[in-house]
Amino acid sequence: MKKQNIIRAIVVFVALAIAVFVAIDQTLPPDALPASVPGTEFSAERAIVHIKGIAKEPRLVGSAGFENARDYVMGELRALGLSPEIQMTTATVPAELLAQLGAPPDLPPEEVENVIARIEGTETQEAILLVAHLDSRNSPGASDDGSGVAVLLETARALHAGPPPRHSVILLFTGPEETGLHGAVAFITKHPWIEDVKLVINFDAGGLTGPSELTSTSPDKGWLIREAAKADSSLYGTSASGEGSSDFNAFKFYGFTGYAFDYSWDRRIHTPMDTVENLNPASIQHQGYHALSLARHFGNLDSLEDPKDPNPIYFNILRLGFVHYPTTWVIPIMLVVVLGFAGVVALGFRRKVLTPAGIGLGALVYVIGLITAPLLASSLWALLSNVIPTYQVTYLGHAPNEMLLLTFFTSTTLALTATWYALIQKVRQVSIPDLTIGAYAILAIATVGFAIAMPEASFISAWAGLFCFLAVGYWFYSTKDDFESFSVGQLVALALAAFVAIAMMLPIIIASFMASEANDWFLPIAIMVMLLGTLVPQLQIITRPNKWWLPAAAWITAAVILVLAALG
Numbered sequence: 001m002k003k004q005n006i007i008r009a010i011v012v013f014v015a016l017a018i019a020v021f022v023a024i025d026q027t028l029p030p031d032a033l034p035a036s037v038p039g040t041e042f043s044a045e046r047a048i049v050h051i052k053g054i055a056k057e058p059r060l061v062g063s064a065g066f067e068n069a070r071d072y073v074m075g076e077l078r079a080l081g082l083s084p085e086i087q088m089t090t091a092t093v094p095a096e097l098l099a100q101l102g103a104p105p106d107l108p109p110e111e112v113e114n115v116i117a118r119i120e121g122t123e124t125q126e127a128i129l130l131v132a133h134l135d136s137r138n139s140p141g142a143s144d145d146g147s148g149v150a151v152l153l154e155t156a157r158a159l160h161a162g163p164p165p166r167h168s169v170i171l172l173f174t175g176p177e178e179t180g181l182h183g184a185v186a187f188i189t190k191h192p193w194i195e196d197v198k199l200v201i202n203f204d205a206g207g208l209t210g211p212s213e214l215t216s217t218s219p220d221k222g223w224l225i226r227e228a229a230k231a232d233s234s235l236y237g238t239s240a241s242g243e244g245s246s247d248f249n250a251f252k253f254y255g256f257t258g259y260a261f262d263y264s265w266d267r268r269i270h271t272p273m274d275t276v277e278n279l280n281p282a283s284i285q286h287q288g289y290h291a292l293s294l295a296r297h298f299g300n301l302d303s304l305e306d307p308k309d310p311n312p313i314y315f316n317i318l319r320l321g322f323v324h325y326p327t328t329w330v331i332p333i334m335l336v337v338v339l340g341f342a343g344v345v346a347l348g349f350r351r352k353v354l355t356p357a358g359i360g361l362g363a364l365v366y367v368i369g370l371i372t373a374p375l376l377a378s379s380l381w382a383l384l385s386n387v388i389p390t391y392q393v394t395y396l397g398h399a400p401n402e403m404l405l406l407t408f409f410t411s412t413t414l415a416l417t418a419t420w421y422a423l424i425q426k427v428r429q430v431s432i433p434d435l436t437i438g439a440y441a442i443l444a445i446a447t448v449g450f451a452i453a454m455p456e457a458s459f460i461s462a463w464a465g466l467f468c469f470l471a472v473g474y475w476f477y478s479t480k481d482d483f484e485s486f487s488v489g490q491l492v493a494l495a496l497a498a499f500v501a502i503a504m505m506l507p508i509i510i511a512s513f514m515a516s517e518a519n520d521w522f523l524p525i526a527i528m529v530m531l532l533g534t535l536v537p538q539l540q541i542i543t544r545p546n547k548w549w550l551p552a553a554a555w556i557t558a559a560v561i562l563v564l565a566a567l568g
């Protein structure tokens with residue numbers, strides 16, 4: 001019996017580990033393509049040649065660095081057979097836009113030098129506008145936004161190598177962006193080609209690596225998401241993600257339709273470390289896939305008129321695909337999840353496996369974890385950033401080694417919650433079904449709360465909840481009398497549910513961690529506890545041979561990471 005428990009614990013542990021590995025893999029950008037791929041494809045290696053050409057020194061508008069970059073881009077566009085022009089003017093950013101950006105209201109007008117080129121469409125004057133900014137601040141600006149400039153040049157080259165699009169494609173390299181979006185405002189308010197622009201696609205970088213995420217769109221994005229899902233097989237993003245910054249804000253302010261893409265891990269932009277050597281070619285490749293596939297798709301679409309369909313819910317499922325459905329589905333899905341939960345609870349009481357007191361304790365220990373884990377993470381960060389020299393320097397609020405820090409906080413969160421579960425078992429023996437339903441009750445409540453208050457984030461708990469409730473329903477239904485000995489079929493069902501929960505939630509944890517400010521751990525850690533709550537039966541199976549091994553292992557892992565971080 002004891003030996004069987006150990007075997008089950010190992011099997012479930014391995015299944016969870018594989019799920020974690022696959023879920024993390026989903027968040028990594030695709031491999032960079034070499035310069036040897038056919039000319040109609042986007043190659044990060046070819047794009048990086050352009051970054052080397054422009055990212056040599058800081059380049060605010062008017063500086064020698066800017067002039068070099070501007071001349072380089074003009075030369076490359078001419079080499080493609082295009083007739084680029086420079087829009088030289090001054091521009092003032094409207095006060096309402098500055099207020100939206102949180103910028104000082106008295107930002108002075110600035111000199112603008114935009115580089116603009118046009119690939120003529122074969123059928124219409126209507127145009128897709130690709131945007132990146134040419135200037136950089138305090139840095140060689142390889143990633144921010146040399147990457148965007150290179151993505152536009154390599155995309156233009158690849159488009160040119162294929163059949164010409166029906167609609168035009170306009171390339172806009174703005175300057176300045178870093179000091180207040182004057183370049184974008186000048187193009188929008190003063191350039192005649194703005195009349196032709198039907199769709200804007202912006203490329204910028206808030207970091208040196210990471211997946212290229214769809215960070216913003218114009219409002220009422222039903223059509224935009226539908227078309228992007230059709231066109232772009234590497235589309236990455238969720239309806240729960242926040243708003244990006246950059247030139248796209250100006251286009252959105254003036255009512256244009258479009259997308260903004262951004263990669264933002266390792267936030268050493270705006271420092272001398274934003275160099276070609278430090279950026280990740282895979283992130284450039286990911287940006288390039290979006291740029292080329294969307295330019296081709298929209299360039300040949302019948303109509304570029306955005307019907308302004310309502311916002312959908314959307315997210316990636318591992319590397320298997322991009323899911324999107326109307327927001328009107330959120331409440332029906334939530335009702336199915338809640339009914340599923342109610343069914344499991346009813347079944348549990350009928351089989352006499354649940355007790356109200358046990359469920360209450362299960363819910364209590366879960367809520368204690370939900371409150372204490374983010375508090376622990378915040379206090380530890382406050383302590384760490386004072387003690388570890390490498391953590392006293394942060395970039396845009398982020399510690400130098402984000403993944404190490406995330407692993408550290410994952411370890412402490414797992415350690416703390418596992419400790420609470422072990423402690424409650426010491427005070428009073430609570431059955432695995434009671435602990436499970438206690439945690440799932442909170443998950444069901446969260447699903448209702450999301451559906452009502454934050455429908456765009458509802459998918460995070462709803463799908464994980466549904467699969468977990470189904471698996472536990474099967475477990476309750478198919479067990480004869482011993483609810484602590486799991487059959488192979490039950491283990492498979494629980495492993496599948498865990499796989500769905502981890503695949504849905506772990507990428508969200510990573511994304512919200514990467515998007516948060518360094519002292520604001522609450523959201524990622526709370527989602528982490530929520531994920532651990534969906535995994536209560538699996539974690540209980542793992543800790544059955546000895547309830548202290550998991551918290552002990554997690555505390556030791558956290559301590560080891562701390563030593564590694566201290567060593568730099």
Ligand SMILES: [Zn+2]
Pocket residue numbers: 133144145177204205246
């Ligand atoms: Zn930028």
